[in-house]
Amino acid sequence: MKIRVDREACIGAGQCALVAGSIFDQDDEGLVVLLDENPSDDFVAFARKAATLCPAKAIALDE
Amino acid sequence: MSAPEESGVVIVGASIAGITCAQALRSEGYDKRITLVGAEKHLPYNRPPLSKQVLAGKWNENQTFIDSQEKFDELGFQFYLEESALSVDVAAQEVRTDSRKLRFDELIIATGASARSLPNTANFKRVHVLRNIDDALSLRQSLDKAKSAVVIGAGVLGSEVVSNLRERGIETVLIDRMPEPQLPLTGGHFSSRINALLEENHVKTKFGVDVVAVSEDESKITFTLSDGSTIDGDIAVVAIGCYPNTDWLRDSGIDVSNGILCDSKGLATPHIFAIGDVARWTDVASGKAMRLENQTSAIEQGLAVAKFIATGDITPASHPFFWSEIFGNKILMLGNLDSQLPLTIVQGSTSENRFVAATIRDGVTTGIVGWNMPREFRQTRSMMEK
Numbered sequence: 001m002k003i004r005v006d007r008e009a010c011i012g013a014g015q016c017a018l019v020a021g022s023i024f025d026q027d028d029e030g031l032v033v034l035l036d037e038n039p040s041d042d043f044v045a046f047a048r049k050a051a052t053l054c055p056a057k058a059i060a061l062d063e
Numbered sequence: 064m065s066a067p068e069e070s071g072v073v074i075v076g077a078s079i080a081g082i083t084c085a086q087a088l089r090s091e092g093y094d095k096r097i098t099l100v101g102a103e104k105h106l107p108y109n110r111p112p113l114s115k116q117v118l119a120g121k122w123n124e125n126q127t128f129i130d131s132q133e134k135f136d137e138l139g140f141q142f143y144l145e146e147s148a149l150s151v152d153v154a155a156q157e158v159r160t161d162s163r164k165l166r167f168d169e170l171i172i173a174t175g176a177s178a179r180s181l182p183n184t185a186n187f188k189r190v191h192v193l194r195n196i197d198d199a200l201s202l203r204q205s206l207d208k209a210k211s212a213v214v215i216g217a218g219v220l221g222s223e224v225v226s227n228l229r230e231r232g233i234e235t236v237l238i239d240r241m242p243e244p245q246l247p248l249t250g251g252h253f254s255s256r257i258n259a260l261l262e263e264n265h266v267k268t269k270f271g272v273d274v275v276a277v278s279e280d281e282s283k284i285t286f287t288l289s290d291g292s293t294i295d296g297d298i299a300v301v302a303i304g305c306y307p308n309t310d311w312l313r314d315s316g317i318d319v320s321n322g323i324l325c326d327s328k329g330l331a332t333p334h335i336f337a338i339g340d341v342a343r344w345t346d347v348a349s350g351k352a353m354r355l356e357n358q359t360s361a362i363e364q365g366l367a368v369a370k371f372i373a374t375g376d377i378t379p380a381s382h383p384f385f386w387s388e389i390f391g392n393k394i395l396m397l398g399n400l401d402s403q404l405p406l407t408i409v410q411g412s413t414s415e416n417r418f419v420a421a422t423i424r425d426g427v428t429t430g431i432v433g434w435n436m437p438r439e440f441r442q443t444r445s446m447m448e449k
Contacts, residue, residue, distance in 0.1 A: 008116070008121070008122075009112065009126075011386045011388075011393070011395075011437075012386075012393060012395070012437030012438070012440075013359075013384070013386055013395060013437070013441070014437060014438065014440065014441025017441060018441060018444065026437060026438040026441065027438075028438065029393075029437065030393065030433075030436070030437020030438045030440070030441070031437075048090070052083065052086070052087070052366065053359075053362065053363075055111070055358050055359050055362070055384070055386065056109075056111065056112075057109050057129060
């Protein structure tokens with residue numbers, strides 16, 4: 001699985017960093033920073049959860 | 064009309080709540096038929112960017128679509144778009160649309176809400192609302208020519224629109240019947256801050272007045288206000304809230320007074336759920352039922368109902384959340400700020416225009432706002448869990 005993030009769409013709600021802190025972080029503006037674009041299978045469920053909860057739909061998963 | 068089709072879950076409404084629920088049903092292991100009925104011609108799209116990136120011209124409309132037809136096909140969703148539900152027979156577990164009858168094991172109502180307009184303006188060419196993709200594109204097009212605009216409604220949508228108009232250099236008047244601008248869930252704590260932003264950005268305001276008459280001609284639209292003044296502009300944007308789309312349920316026996324009354328799991332009546340802007344879920348703690356008109360609640364209600372249908376598990380309620388960007392200020396709001404309590408500054412400072420603030424009643428945090436401090440806002444969210 002590969003993760004893409006759209007920093008133009010990101011509104012800095014931080015839902016992703018909240019549910020998947022090993023994959024997503026926020027910069028000083030609060031915008032999403034992708035820490036791991038190919039998470040291991042153990043973390044795929046967290047990435048999926050982050051994508052679902054993102055209120056700006058700024059996270060895409062290519063599975 | 065075609066013959067009734069095989070049952071499964073029928074979702075009426077193909078916007079964020081409906082599509083989130085459909086996708087979650089599959090990820091929770093639901094393997095029966097999932098049918099989505101959508102009144103608009105578009106596949107599911109995201110509404111919040113309409114008044115932000117799309118209106119500003121930074122995005123084209125395709126960037127708002129949630130997923131592709133191929134993705135939905137893989138999940139086995141049957142879409143009936145540009146099709147409106149007309150009625151539901153609760154006992155027979157059947158929905159009638161303008162083209163067919165659909166039997167359901169479970170029905171999920173996600174028909175959303177429609178923008179309120181001003182009376183007697185239905186045929187006006189200069190009046191816009193902003194709810195759908197088509198609204199946003201039509202408004203954006205007229206903004207390219209407009210030099211002046213009148214915005215009715217100083218809520219979050221009206222404020223976003225006004226900040227967009229000013230960025231384009233359009234002369235703007237903002238009118239509201241309330242004495243002050245209001246952001247939802249904020250308990251009025253930011254009215255003076257918004258007022259200051261409006262002033263700084265040269266927005267003329269008329270607050271505490273009603274619109275008593277509207278007229279338009281070839282060159283302008285004119286509003287007559289209850290204080291006797293008149294305001295005109297090239298175009299007008301009406302942002303005075305929404306009403307739930309429940310008209311089609313009037314003979315169903317379901318309680319639709321200000322949205323579909325549901326229990327805390329989203330059940331309106333056995334086998335019929337409601338989610339998103341159309342739904343009024345009961346809060347277990349307070350016993351009160353209210354519509355939560357925001358994207359995050361729509362998503363979370365969709366997830367909760369999917370989980371309940373697929374597994375029987377109940378999801379605890381979460382706090383309402385909204386975000387906005389007004390004159391470049393990033394505002395994040397979780398829970399409810401209490402209008403009776405002072406704001407406690409948790410991080411940053413109001414004078415620097417960057418802060419996280421909360422209202423705290425008897426040691427319990429009722430709401431948190433992040434003002435230009437998104438990361439600190441996230442780090443503070445755990446206050447709400449205590």
